[in-house]
Amino acid sequence: MKKIILIFLLLLTTGCYDFKELNSLAIIEAIGVDYQDDEYIVTFEILNDKKLENTNIDNSRKTTLVTTKDKKFVKAFEDAIKATPKDAYFYQLKLLLITEDLASHGIEDITDYLIRLHKVNKSLYMVMVDDTTIPDLLALNIDNEPVISTAILDLISKNPKLSPVNTSDSFDLMLNTILKKGSDIAIPSVKPENDTIALSTTKLFNDYHYTGSLTEEETKTYFLLKDSVYDIYYEDGPNTIAIYDNKVSYDYDNDTITITFKAEGSIKTIDEKYDLRNSNTYISLSKEYSNLIKEDILSLIKASKENNSDFLGLGTLVYNKTPKSYYDGCGFAKKIVVKANINVNRNGLVYEVVK
Amino acid sequence: MITKRQYKFLSFFLTRGLFLGTGFSLMLNSSGPDTLIASILGIILGFIFITIYYQIYQKKNPLKLNILNKILLLLLVIIILNDGLFCLTTLISSFYLIKTPPFLITSFLTIVIFVSSKKGLNTFARVAELLMPYAVLLIFIKTISFFPMIKTGNFFPILNESIPGILKTILIMASLTAIPQILLLSTPKEKLTFKDYSIGYLLGSISIILLIIPIIGVFGFPLARIYRSPEYMILKKLNLINFLEHLENIFSTSWIIDIFILGGMCSYIFNDKIIEKKSLAKYLTPLFLIGMTFLAVFVTSHYPIVLFLYNNSYLILLILTFLYLLSLILKKKKSST
Known part of the structure; x- marks a missing residue:
């Protein structure tokens, strides 16, 4: 009797009713x-x-x-x-x-x-x-x-x-x-x-x-803020660095939204006037590219405002912290401070510029 | 004899049994991102409930029920079993076996429940013990896999929802986790200590919290709130080592185990505590389960009833439990006067 019940259950409970051939x-x-x-x-x-x-x-x-x-x-x-x-x-x-x-x-x-x-x-x-x-x-x-x-x-x-x-x-x-x-x-x-x-x-x-x-440049900046990138090139005249290990954090306090961007940079091409054995070169390059990226982030925020699209989620920052003071578009109405810190710390395999 | 460990495992499964299909979506709809805080408070309230049950039952040894007690216990068993069966039938017929008639799905589940509970509570508890490692493994893998996908921003803003909504979630959590524990307290309690019983409850509740966290953290509450079964939809996001996908069907078998244990306990209670006479129970228990099958299928195919139960089953269970416990207390007072 048990065997009959078992066979009965096996035949009817193995999902064959809904079976579909792959073909x-x-x-x-x-x-x-x-x-x-x-x-x-x-x-x-x-x-x-x-x-x-x-x-x-x-x-x-x-x-x-x-x-x-x-x-x-x-x-x-x-x-x-x-x-x-x-x-x-x-x-x-x-x-x-x-x-x-x-x-x-x-x-x-x-x-x-x-x-x-x-x-x-x-x-x-x-x-x-x-x-x-x-x-x-x-x-x-x-x-x-x-x-x-x-x-x-x-x-x-x-x-x-x-x-x-x-x-x-x-x-x-x-x-x-x-x-x-x-x-x-x-x-x-x-x-x-x-x-x-x-x-x-x-x-x-x-x-x-x-x-x-977004334009191509703005799209590149958006990807930097969105997710981890590896070896994204940033050019400034004859110099090119590759950005990697990027991290971004957003904070909202006292009616100010602060966007903090940190990344590492590695030199891909460099003007011959720079001395790669001198640590000041890296400090000045870091400062230069930090300002460049900061400007790019600000222009991305401007594009977001012009297109009335809060894809960075600035309004959500305000809503999460002070839900009662939230209204549509409030993210753009707040003061926005951008802090960018690029640390150029690699120069490739050579110290000299071979040109 | 049932061991202490088996009591813990039975308590663990009973805590989870009623959550499938109703608990998660109802709580998310009531309290949004505050669901996590409200459900933790619900566990505390549920713990108070189970302490009260235990105190009432401790005074009675053995448990002898009069007609009123049996009627109220029977109603509780019917609601609990019906909830479990129709939720599982709805899940299976919506996501897995779309063309299979719901009657086939429910009837085979009740056959399995009947055969396993017929062997007595000792065998059934042993089955629960054997299934426990599999259930724990599934919970562990789910918990680890979801953590990288959780976004902390999805848990905010906190304490922004209305107080009635938060209170409703607390009640839902407390009732759906604690009320099935009444079934366990009807078992022979020579070895059932409060420690075993409460540890099983707490572990079961924690396993539910470990699912609420990724539902809110991965989906966000606006999306989680609109899903009918967020606990199933979150499993579709499982992606192990960036290679194994579409594992939701394997991981949802833990609910089948929960409902199976819940159903088995309901069947045992009907057999041993409501009917009591073995000669009668031999015929009435299968008839009861057949009746429950038809009821679950009937409910599944009538959406207004599904919606009514979805919105109110926790309240019905609370009222019935309160009346049942009141009838036990009054019975004790009557017999002592």
Whole structure:
């Protein structure tokens, strides 16, 4: 009797009811959403498997694209699922690609829908696409990169020098930033360049709407404040140093926000007038680059204010300390003091300038 | 005979059993970033509750229940077991087995509960002892893995939420952790000392705090508050040594163990304390569990009832517990006059 019950339980309780063959799944790596002429355009990038490669679809491509459009995002999304050749599988979803048109219209519809859907992996990254449409970007043929979404993901998250995104920029945590008082999001963007994909500038949002973008220099400064970098070059005339081991802290006290930035610097190129055997050289270089970076941080804060996007979270500092005195935009209204301290302490393998 | 260590383990699992599905999201919604402080205060209040239970029960040896006591205990057992079963069924049918009928999911769980509790409390306590290292391992790995992702800024501002919200969280924490301990106090208590009982409670409560910390620290309270099951969604963030991902299904098995122990204790109480006569219990216990299966499935498929229980089950449990303890005290007074 016990054996019969055991066999009965084994047959019915091992999850076979919901079993899905891998071959029956359409694994979706990226979703693209655009907004044109009052319609949402949804694109899925689906991984090809052998069966699809045997159809009339181009055999050299490792992915298939499915594009649908509708006035409502939910309908366009569901139509794309229906147009998918097999059972749409979103647990491997890695990227959400959006365009400037959609971002200007607002991302609240897509955010609300995707955060509610249980079958969508929430640890995906949102990236804006510049200078091209999403289907054109996903249809690029790049050597050694058969899957474009993987190429984009490697570009934004696995760069050894700096990663525009880390785990705290995943879709769900990014939504927390939007919902939080005093914070806005800033997302990376990509563009096609010379038959490949390159990083473009950082795009700024106020709440759910796109408000502007940073220049390349401002983007570099933003990465310095955001996360650890390694070997980011800073030039000042003939001198170039590489920044590494950066740390930043924010403090709010007595109506003043203090941003303290510390980093190490190593000399990459130097004017021949400098004597690298003299410690004063390093002190003067440290002072020079500290002022340079301080100016860059102040200009980044100015860009944040001009674009009305508190992506540095200055308002959150105020809210966390004095919630009763918080109001929208109060982070920009406070006095901001920037302290930058770059310690240039390495000169490479040689003491002389060989020019 | 149940050993002291087994009592501690049973107490540990009972503390955690009712938290799945209701506790975390309700507390976060009530008190936002103050949830951590309020839940610690809730543990202190829960500790006072369990001290009161223990004092009442210590005076009675053996525990003899009259009809009123049995009815109130039965209602408590039904609410506790139903909460556990429907929360687990909702979790499994929402995230794991979406197409499987909820009836299949609940019925197999109740079969396992029935078979294991049929062997008696000694065997059941031994099962709890065997499952303990696995549960502790999961808690330990979860705690270590989340710490690098925690942002201290997410815990602020503190003491900014409304006082009623904080008080509600304190009550929720106290009731959902302490009330299932009543089941343990109905067991033969030759070896059950207050020390065993309270250590299990404190360790179980600490394990809940160790999950609240990353929920707020990683998600932030605006996001954690909107999730229906933040305790499951946080597991999706687990990433061991930057290599192992999608481990949420393995780590959520600790709740299956918690509900299994809770269900087993409920079944034992029904068998031994409410029915008492072994000849009757042989037939009534399986019928009771079948009834609970249907009730849990019925509740799962009627969302207004789910919402009602989600918002009020802690209050219902508090009221029933209060009435049950009052009936025991009055019974004692009556028998002494």
